[in-house]
Amino acid sequence: MNAPGPPIATERLPPDAVPRAAALLAAGALVAFPTETVYGLGADARNARAVASVFEAKGRPHFNPLICHFPEAEAAFAEVLPDARARRLAAAFWPGPLTLVLPRRPESRIDLLAGAGLDTLAVRVPAHPLALALLRAVALPVAAPSANRSGAVSPTSAAHVLEGLSGRVAAVLDGGDCPVGVESTVLDLTGAGPVLLRPGGVPVEALEAAIGPVGRALPLAAAEASRTLRSPGLLLSHYAPGLPVRLAAGSVGPDEALLAFGAPLPGAGATWNLSESGDLAEAAARLFAGLRWLDAEGTRLGLRGIAAMPVPERGLGLAINDRLARAAAPRG
Numbered sequence: 001m002n003a004p005g006p007p008i009a010t011e012r013l014p015p016d017a018v019p020r021a022a023a024l025l026a027a028g029a030l031v032a033f034p035t036e037t038v039y040g041l042g043a044d045a046r047n048a049r050a051v052a053s054v055f056e057a058k059g060r061p062h063f064n065p066l067i068c069h070f071p072e073a074e075a076a077f078a079e080v081l082p083d084a085r086a087r088r089l090a091a092a093f094w095p096g097p098l099t100l101v102l103p104r105r106p107e108s109r110i111d112l113l114a115g116a117g118l119d120t121l122a123v124r125v126p127a128h129p130l131a132l133a134l135l136r137a138v139a140l141p142v143a144a145p146s147a148n149r150s151g152a153v154s155p156t157s158a159a160h161v162l163e164g165l166s167g168r169v170a171a172v173l174d175g176g177d178c179p180v181g182v183e184s185t186v187l188d189l190t191g192a193g194p195v196l197l198r199p200g201g202v203p204v205e206a207l208e209a210a211i212g213p214v215g216r217a218l219p220l221a222a223a224e225a226s227r228t229l230r231s232p233g234l235l236l237s238h239y240a241p242g243l244p245v246r247l248a249a250g251s252v253g254p255d256e257a258l259l260a261f262g263a264p265l266p267g268a269g270a271t272w273n274l275s276e277s278g279d280l281a282e283a284a285a286r287l288f289a290g291l292r293w294l295d296a297e298g299t300r301l302g303l304r305g306i307a308a309m310p311v312p313e314r315g316l317g318l319a320i321n322d323r324l325a326r327a328a329a330p331r332g
Contacts (some may be wrong), residue, residue, distance in 0.1 A: 004154075006328060007167030007168070008085045008167060008168070008169075008170065009167075010127060010157060010165070010166045010167060010168070010169055010170065010171060010172065011170065011171035011172070012171070012172055012174055012243050013171050013172065013173045013174060014161065014174060015130055015173070015174065015175055015228070017173065018130070018133045018134050018137050018173070018188075019137060020171070021033065021134055021137075021138075021141070021171060021173045022134055022137035022138040022202075024171055025042055025043070025134075025138045025140065025142065025316065026043060026044065026049050026140065027201065028043075028049060028050045028053075028139055029050070029169075029171070030042065030043050030050065030053055030057055030168075030169040030170055030198070031043075031134075031169065031170055031171045031172070031173060032155075032161045032165065032169055032171070032172040032173065033129060033130065033131055033134050033144070033146035033172070033173040033175070034128050034158075034173065034174075034175030034176065034178055034180065034275050035069075035097075035126040035127070035128045036096070036097055036127040036131075036132045036178060036179055036201070037097045037126070037146075037178060037179045037180045037181070037182060037183050037200065037201050038147070038154040038155055038156055038178050038181070038182070038183055038288065039133070039146065039147040039154075039155040039156065039158070039160065039161050039172070039178065039293040040067075040069065040126075040142075040144030040145065040146065040147055040149035040150075041057065041058065041144055041145055041146065041161055041165070041169065042069070042134075042142045042144040042159075043142065043144070044138075044140050044141075044142065044143075045066075045068045045110045045111060045114045045140065045141035045142060045143035046060055046109045046110055046140060046141060047111065047113060048111045048113060051066070051111045051113045051114050051143055052113060054143060054145065055113070056148055057165060057168040057169055058145065058148070058165075059149055059150045060152045063117050063143075063311070064116060064150075065114070065118060065120075065121075066114045066115070066116075066122070066143040066144065067099050067122045067123070067124055067143050067144060067145065067184070067186075068110060068121055068122065068123050068124075068141045068142065068143050068144075068152055069123075069124060069125070069126055069131065069135055069141070069142045069143075070123060070124070070125050070135060070141060070142075071125065071132055071135035071136045072094075072125060072159060073090040073091075073094050073125055075089075075124040075141070075322035076090075076100075076124070076125060077090075078105070079104070079108045079109075079110055079121060079123065079141060080100075080102035080103060080104060080105060080107055080108070080120075080123055081102055081103045081104075081105055081188065082100075082102060082122050082252075084196060085189055085211050086089035086100055086102055086189050087176055088097055088210055088211060089187070089207070089210060089211060090125070091110060093202055093206075093210075094124070094125040095125045095126055095127035095132065096125070096126075096127045096201070096202060097124075097126075097127065097180055097183070097184040097185060097199070097201025097202055098124060098135070098184055098185050098187065098200075098202045098207075099122050099123065099124040099184045099185065099186045099187070099198075099246050100123055100124065100187055100189055101120050101121070101122045101187065101188040101189060101190060101198075101308055102119055102120060102121065102123065102189055102190065103119060103120055103190055103198065104118075104119055104121045106248075108121070109303070110141055111143075113191075114143040118144045120186045120188075120190055122186060123144075123146070124129040127173060129177075130173060131175075133171065146183060147160075147161045147164075147165060147169075147172070148160070148161070148164045148165070148199075149164045150164070151219075151240050152164055152240065152241075153195075153240070153241055153288045153292050153295070153327075154182075154183065154287070154288045154293045154323075155288070156177055156178040156181050156288050156289055156316055157176070157177050157178070157198055157287070157289070158172045158173075158174040158175070158176075158292060160288070160289075160292065162182075163292075175256040176207075177285075178272060178285070179285060180281075180284060180285060181284045181285030181286060181287055181288060181289075182199045182200055182201060182284045182287060182288075182316065182320065182323060183198070183200045183201070183319075184198075184200045184201050184202070184260075185198065185199060185200035185201055185203075186198035186200065187207060187214070188217070189205075193213070193214075193215050194207070194211060194214045194215065195214070195215045195216065195217050196214050196215065196216055196217060197217045198217075198319075198322065199318035199322050200319045201284075201316070201319070202320065202329065203314075203315040203316060205314075205315065214247060225322050230321070238328070239292050240326065240327050241292070241294070241295035241327060242295050242307065243257065243294070243295050243298050243299060243303065243304070243305050243306050244304075244305040244306070244326040244328070245259075245305065245306045245308055245324065245327045245328040246305055246306065246307045246308065246328065247308050247310075247324060247325065247328050248308070248310050249265065249307035249308055249309050249310075250265075250268075251265060252265045252266075252267055252268045252307045253267060253268075254267055254268070254269050255269060255302075255303055255304045255305045256268055256269060256303055256305055256306065257269055257270040257271070257272075257294040257297065257298035257303050257305070257306045257307070258271040258272070258294075258306075258307050258309070258320045259272055259274065259290055259299075259306055259307070259308040259309065259324075260272065260273040260274065260276075260309050261273070261274045261275060261278065261283055261289065261307070261309045261310070261311050262275070262276065262277075263276070264276075265307075265309060268307070269298065269301055269303045270294060270297045270298055270301060270303065272293050272294050273290075274286050274287060274293045274311070274320075275289055278315050280311070280312070280314075280315050280316040280320070281316060283316070283317075284316045284319060284320055287323060288323075291306070291327060294306050308324050308328075311324070
């Protein structure tokens with residue numbers, strides 16, 4: 001991948017600057033914007049150069065597809081071929097943190113790079129009012145992965161975006177902190193049975209209540225080895241802070257930072273509690289901010305790593321543990 005061009009002045013736009021953000025997107029520039037999950041790095045999905053600029057800004061592998069965002073379901077379904085399951089899920093969960101992977105319409109004008117050259121597209125309708133206002137104003141499909149450098153912790157505030165992408169993108173539309181805090185659930189509907197590609201903001205139990213049993217995708221290592229990922233967020237080492245992450249910690253040393261859940265383990269050099277009360281929704285919303293803070297504070301204090309306490313494997317705990325497993329994966 002080519003090195004990015006010279007730094008540009010990144011504008012921090014207030015919430016009432018939607019027209020300015022839309023104009024930048026329509027002109028082929030990159031604009032970060034808030035969704036209910038994390039901040040997205042938006043580009044006109046029909047503009048090949050703009051889409052390429054997303055990968056350039058993020059340093060993102062080209063085989064990892066992007067999610068295309070729309071203001072309402074029928075706009076999304078104009079680019080893909082929905083079945084009855086897709087329409088049922090859209091009625092139940094859109095706007096909201098659910099991405100559907102569906103067959104691409106032959107006449108779709110979305111750039112092939114946005115779908116990593118596959119015959120599918122990942123589409124969703126976000127629930128954040130500022131995201132919807134921007135999508136309505138620009139009236140274009142907007143390809144938007146998380147607005148961070150590839151492999152780094154996902155951003156849940158405008159400040160996080162600027163930490164990683166200032167000088168690489170035209171603007172960030174500041175909508176405050178993201179309420180959900182983990183990315184959207186990604187569901188593949190291209191086969192006979194639905195397959196969960198990435199747990200996220202909509203628990204799999206809710207999906208199964210709507211459409212019946214949901215299968216699970218390949219293990220992460222096998223998915224990455226195939227290099228034909230149908231979904232964003234399926235790289236093995238992803239969401240990674242600079243300090244190494246140790247999972248399922250039952251104890252912690254003074255030379256470690258602690259990512260706590262519930263009553264914190266004693267003795268850590270620094271502690272961030274996802275949720276003292278054990279609330280998985282609160283934990284999800286605080287996850288990426290916590291990893292960022294522990295990484296920065298642990299580095300400042302000379303700590304050797306981050307110890308993560310166990311999080312239950314249910315509901316949003318699946319998404320949290322998915323992110324933590326990627327953060328702890330060996331770096332290639």
